[in-house]
Amino acid sequence: MDEKKVQLTDQELFSFVEFDRRKSEDTGYSDYSYWRSVLRSFAKNKFAVTLLVIMVLLVVFAFFANATARFGIEDLNRNDKLVSPNATFWFGTDSIGRDMWARTWYATTISLEIASIVTFVCVIIGIVIGCIWGYVRATDRFFTEVYNIIANIPQTVYLILLTYIMEPGMSTLIISMCTTSWLALARNVRNLVFMIRDREYNLASRCLGTPLYRMIVKNLIPYLVSVIILRMALMIPQVISLEVTLSYLGLGLPSTMPSLGALLSQGRTKFQDYPHLLIFPALIVSIITISFYLAGNAFSDASDPRNHV
Amino acid sequence: MLKYSIKRLLESLVTVLIIVVAVFLLMRLMPVEGYFGDEYAKLTQEMINRKLESLGLFDPPLVQLGNFLGDIFTGNLGVSTRIQIDVPVTTILAQKVPVSAAFGVVSTFISLILGIALGVTQARFKGKFMDSLGTGYIIIINSVPPLVYYFFIQVFVSDWFNLPMRYDGDNPVSWILPLISMSLGSIAGNALWVRRYMVDELNKDYIKLARAKGLPYKYIMYRHVLRNAFVPMVQYLPVSFLMTIGGSLLIEELYAIPGMGNLLVQAVQKQDNNLVQVLILIYSTVGIIGVFIGDLLMMVIDPRIKIGSKGGAR
Numbered sequence: 001m002d003e004k005k006v007q008l009t010d011q012e013l014f015s016f017v018e019f020d021r022r023k024s025e026d027t028g029y030s031d032y033s034y035w036r037s038v039l040r041s042f043a044k045n046k047f048a049v050t051l052l053v054i055m056v057l058l059v060v061f062a063f064f065a066n067a068t069a070r071f072g073i074e075d076l077n078r079n080d081k082l083v084s085p086n087a088t089f090w091f092g093t094d095s096i097g098r099d100m101w102a103r104t105w106y107a108t109t110i111s112l113e114i115a116s117i118v119t120f121v122c123v124i125i126g127i128v129i130g131c132i133w134g135y136v137r138a139t140d141r142f143f144t145e146v147y148n149i150i151a152n153i154p155q156t157v158y159l160i161l162l163t164y165i166m167e168p169g170m171s172t173l174i175i176s177m178c179t180t181s182w183l184a185l186a187r188n189v190r191n192l193v194f195m196i197r198d199r200e201y202n203l204a205s206r207c208l209g210t211p212l213y214r215m216i217v218k219n220l221i222p223y224l225v226s227v228i229i230l231r232m233a234l235m236i237p238q239v240i241s242l243e244v245t246l247s248y249l250g251l252g253l254p255s256t257m258p259s260l261g262a263l264l265s266q267g268r269t270k271f272q273d274y275p276h277l278l279i280f281p282a283l284i285v286s287i288i289t290i291s292f293y294l295a296g297n298a299f300s301d302a303s304d305p306r307n308h309v
Numbered sequence: 310m311l312k313y314s315i316k317r318l319l320e321s322l323v324t325v326l327i328i329v330v331a332v333f334l335l336m337r338l339m340p341v342e343g344y345f346g347d348e349y350a351k352l353t354q355e356m357i358n359r360k361l362e363s364l365g366l367f368d369p370p371l372v373q374l375g376n377f378l379g380d381i382f383t384g385n386l387g388v389s390t391r392i393q394i395d396v397p398v399t400t401i402l403a404q405k406v407p408v409s410a411a412f413g414v415v416s417t418f419i420s421l422i423l424g425i426a427l428g429v430t431q432a433r434f435k436g437k438f439m440d441s442l443g444t445g446y447i448i449i450i451n452s453v454p455p456l457v458y459y460f461f462i463q464v465f466v467s468d469w470f471n472l473p474m475r476y477d478g479d480n481p482v483s484w485i486l487p488l489i490s491m492s493l494g495s496i497a498g499n500a501l502w503v504r505r506y507m508v509d510e511l512n513k514d515y516i517k518l519a520r521a522k523g524l525p526y527k528y529i530m531y532r533h534v535l536r537n538a539f540v541p542m543v544q545y546l547p548v549s550f551l552m553t554i555g556g557s558l559l560i561e562e563l564y565a566i567p568g569m570g571n572l573l574v575q576a577v578q579k580q581d582n583n584l585v586q587v588l589i590l591i592y593s594t595v596g597i598i599g600v601f602i603g604d605l606l607m608m609v610i611d612p613r614i615k616i617g618s619k620g621g622a623r
Contacts, residue, residue, distance in 0.1 A: 157577050286453045286457060294448060
């Protein structure tokens with residue numbers, strides 16, 4: 001490039017060139033595609049891919065296993081109470097003779113359902129509120145105040161109030177978890193937006209009169225993708241943990257709808273003599289949460305364009 | 310800075326007031342049956358009314374709110390109405406707070422020391438075996454639901470080392486397992502922070518200069534890197550120490566520790582309005598003050614940080 005410049009004479013430099021349409025469109029060719037690069041760098045991380053495969057298999061299997069169960073989740077086998085795992089009862093039975101195989105996999109699907117719905121709702125609320133909170137200065141005080149207030153009111157208050165207004169059940173639990181879980185994400189997004197809102201490209205965009213909606217969707221969100229993915233992946237284990245805690249406190253789902261949390265807290269009392277009651281749910285919940293956590297971390301690294309070659 | 314502090318404290322007062330009023334109103338939306346428990350079905354309407362009247366629930370909500378706030382300002386925290394009937398809230402707190410706070414403060418110290426040590430080790434041997442080992446620990450603690458490893462510790466670890474599974478105030482050996490369970494999570498959190506900040510800090514120019522000057526590695530690590538990496542952590546220290554008065558819900562439940570852990574949950578479930586309100590008042594005040602002290606502390610430790618001023622455009 002430099003050599004060429006030197007070789008140009010004054011005449012060549014200062015004479016008009018004829019307009020060539022093809023040349024004006026001429027750019028360096030790049031086959032860069034964001035999502036393809038994300039997938040490619042994710043695929044390089046063999047460990048994360050393995051975990052993802054395990055996780056997907058486990059999730060698919062959980063739904064499939066429900067169909068293969070020989071007993072219903074509420075079927076009582078009166079002669080087979082607290083049986084250790086054997087050929088008939090693959091995960092044993094609980095204290096009133098219910099088949100743990102059926103219950104465990106059913107609980108897994110319930111916990112996953114709750115976790116994915118709560119995560120999905122919270123991510124959307126978190127992004128929308130976080131963007132407005134960080135981008136529109138005038139709303140900062142208001143949202144900070146709202147944040148302080150919601151974060152300081154205990155979840156039990158919402159839960160009990162909601163169970164009073166609605167039937168205790170999955171939707172009650174989901175709504176009450178949603179009321180608080182979006183806060184952390186919104187705050188995170190807000191801090192990031194705060195950092196990039198006055199960068200030159202955004203300043204330029206604002207000067208050109210870009211509407212708020214377009215600013216957020218085109219200028220801010222692409223910057224946040226990797227953080228959002230990370231948060232999403234971390235939120236699923238968090239929601240599962242929260243559900244486990246709430247069930248343990250007796251604030252979870254009704255007893256006809258066992259979740260992993262409910263199984264863990266039921267298993268605890270007889271755990272020392274009948275370890276199968278606790279080990280299988282604990283193992284499954286651990287595999288799911290660890291894989292989500294690690295695969296999410298890897299995917300978030302992969303989705304950061306700075307890590308693309 | 311004084312002006313900023315006063316302004317900020319006044320703002321916090323308003324926030325606390327809003328929180329208390331919100332909780333107050335939410336508690337008044339709770340079902341009437343909640344004030345009675347199981348015997349509700351057996352009571353006659355007259356008995357129900359008499360009880361509700363004695364709880365002061367027939368007054369208009371604004372009068373109730375006024376009474377509550379008036380009492381608070383004169384230093385009277387009132388009595389518990391459902392958990393320990395007619396026992397002053399201060400008495401309940403005086404019994405429970407010291408237990409929770411003692412456990413909390415000790416475990417916060419443990420997790421600070423071990424967490425920082427782990428983080429420093431990881432940063433020092435970045436990419437080596439120790440680093441991966443620490444990362445593995447952090448990943449497991451962060452992703453597995455706490456209840457699962459609390460159970461594990463309570464059932465297996467107590468068996469292996471022949472430690473008691475229940476808390477006993479007179480037997481210090483029984484304090485070990487709850488303390489370990491309580492610290493595991495925050496050790497992981499601290500280590501994660503320290504490692505990240507130290508790795509960031511190690512790539513900075515002044516560290517390169519220090520190395521070029523020939524300072525010993527250990528000296529650079531402790532005098533330069535750790536000190537700078539510690540600044541962002543300082544902000545959270547006061548909150549974590551102050552919030553120990555709240556206790557740990559799951560651990561106190563598991564080991565039957567008579568602390569604050571489940572007091573709030575119980576009070577909400579049993580609709581002990583006054584107790585709930587006082588607890589929320591205390592927790593939110595302490596939380597907000599903790600964050601405030603943290604900000605001040607950060608400014609003291611690192612003179613470059615100025616929070617009060619608006620700063621530039623970005």
